[in-house]
Amino acid sequence: MPFEDMPRLAAAVAQFWDSIAAAHRVEGGSEPERPVLTPDPLESEPESDEEDRRDGIFSPQFVQSTGVHVYMKMCREANVVPVQQFISMLDHEVVSLKHRGVGSAGGKAIFECLRHNKHIQALDMEDNQLGLNVDVEAGALNQVCAALIDNDVLTHLDLSYNNFAGRGCALLAEALQKNTKIKEVSLRGNNMGDMGAKALHENLASSTRLHKLDVSDNGIGEDGGKWLGRLLEENKSLKQADFSWNAVRVAGTLEIASGLKMSSLLRLNLAWNGIGDRGAAAMGSALGENSVLQFLDVSSNRIAIDGARGIAEGLKANETLRSLQLNGNPITDKGVVLVIEAMAQNCSVRDLGLQDCSTQMMGNVHATRGADGLFDPKNPTGHYSLELADAIDMSYFDKLKELDRMDEASGMDNFINVKCDGADVVCDDLKAWKAPPSGRLTFDYVATKRVPKEAKAQREEVFQSFRKELANPALSEETKLLMLRASATTHYWNATQARQLITLLTSDDL
Incomplete structure (x- = not known):
């Protein structure tokens, strides 16, 4: 480049930087906003200092x-x-x-x-x-x-x-x-992988200021999951953690669940980690001991009915959890029932995610109304066909006998037309009947009506969340019915909310 072009180049560079600066505000006088001051390129002097020019633009x-x-x-x-x-x-x-x-x-x-x-x-x-x-x-x-x-x-x-x-x-x-x-x-x-997870534990376990940590989608494996679990156990300031979209699997989840038991965490997202039934059972055990956690997401984790059973057991002892997300886990209708029954015993959960969980109908239990095939302890009236060798079916029978015992004051005979393998069961009190180890037990159960105690009006934001969940087309009609019944045991809806539910449930799009 010729020497005589150097001043023009310097002027062009200065004009570029001034245009960058001039696009922004400058304080002037007592006005709260800085007016835009755009320098005239024709008046630029390449020999002058750039810093001085920018001082004229920025206050x-x-x-x-x-x-x-x-x-x-x-x-x-x-x-x-x-x-x-x-x-x-x-x-x-x-x-x-x-x-x-x-x-x-x-x-x-x-x-x-x-x-x-x-x-x-x-x-x-x-x-x-x-x-x-x-x-x-x-x-x-x-x-x-x-x-x-x-x-x-x-x-x-x-x-x-x-x-x-x-x-x-x-x-x-x-x-x-x-x-x-x-x-x-x-x-x-x-x-970050396992190396990054280990470094987080080594450097942040003793932190007293960290409240929220998101390490989702980081390729963290089982070893890294163990380090994250230790981080939960040792860090006392952490309130929210997102470990989703990793691969901590069973081994990592066991450590995370152990750390969660004594953790101060309020929200934990563990979705898409392949934790399986063993990991879910460990999380259920943690829920049984944890007295702080309010939100847990274990969606899409290959959890089946055994894992659902473990989570349900933990829910029975937990009094703080407000939201539980089980979406995308093949827990089947039986697993759905186990979780909802646990919620009926402990009503702290207000947001339950069950999208794409009910993949098959229960083969043993049948109800006369609509053949919905689901046992609902809050509305148990119906016709039952139970396989005595099936532990789940026998648990339903035990619950019905307990409901019958609680209902003795009504003077009604709750069990009607009781048969075992087609033969009449002759017994004054079915609660005292010793069931054989196998066979099919059929009967009708009729419950007396009860008014839910301590029912409360459902807040609008909670209702809209519930309504959105109910509108999911992937849910079976049976699951929707159970969700309605579970909600109705603790809350009631006003006329506007009831109208919205009726419109939703009668829509042709569902």
Whole structure:
């Protein structure tokens, strides 16, 4: 390039940086908003100092409290284009830069700016390739981590889907340990694996400020699940944890369940982890001992009826859980019944997810009304055909005998037309009858009507959540009926809500 073109090049570079800065606000006088001051390119003097020109665009207060000069200087040195949206929000408390393609060099500039920024409390950097092509061993993340350590304003940080991998997440975990303010962090989708999970335990187990941690979709296996379980047990400040979309399986879940027993956690998402029946039973045992947890999601975990039975047992002893999500687990109608029966004993659960759970009808139990095939202890009247060798069917028979004992004051004979393998069962009191080890028992059961005690009006937000769940086309009619009955034992609906339910249930679309 000829020497005489150098002044024009310098002028063009200055004009570019001034246009970046001029797109944002400047404080003026007593006005709360900074007016836009756009410099005239014709009046630009290439020989003048760029920093002085930008001081004429940004107010001294903005420059001092935002780190804008640091950011623009870092961008120039790294030869990357500044993110104008970031500059315009440097004095905001919440900044979202999702999907901006910032890259590792641009990310270093942003985080270096955060060392000087006094405003940003929540930063969302999801999907910006911050870890792409980063050589961790060469210390390429040191600047980002150092900025996190030095920042004393940021409290919420989302670094999801940034390709940090195991080593990168380990370095970030070390930085988070030394940071004094961050309360919520998301490292979702960074392929941290077991190495990253171990680093999280080593660095955050003793944290007293971390309230929310999201490490979903990270390729964490059984060993990593064990480290996460120990993190739950040792960390006393954590309130929300998302471990979904990993592969902790049975071994990892056993440790997580053990940690959950004494954890202070309020919400846990363990969906899509392949925990199976053994893992579900362990979670049920944890529910029986935990007195804090309010939300649990174990959707799509290959849980069958044995796992549902374990969860149901835990529900009977739990008094704090408000939401249980079992969606996408083949627990069958029998498993659905076990869970709902447990809820009938302990009514703390108000939101029960059962989408795609009822995959087959029960083969042994049949009810006269609609042949719905489901046992409902709150409305047990119907015709029964029970297989005496089946433990589940016998548990229904035992429950009916208990209901009959409780109903003696009515003077009614609740069991009618009792037969075993087609022969009449002659017994004054069926409760005293000794059933054979096998055979088919048939009878009609008639219950007296009872008014639910301590019924309460259902809050509108709870009702709408229940209505949305009920509208799921994947639910069988039998499951919907059980959901209605279970809800009606603890709440009643006003006329508007009842009308909405009637419209929903009579819609041709269902």
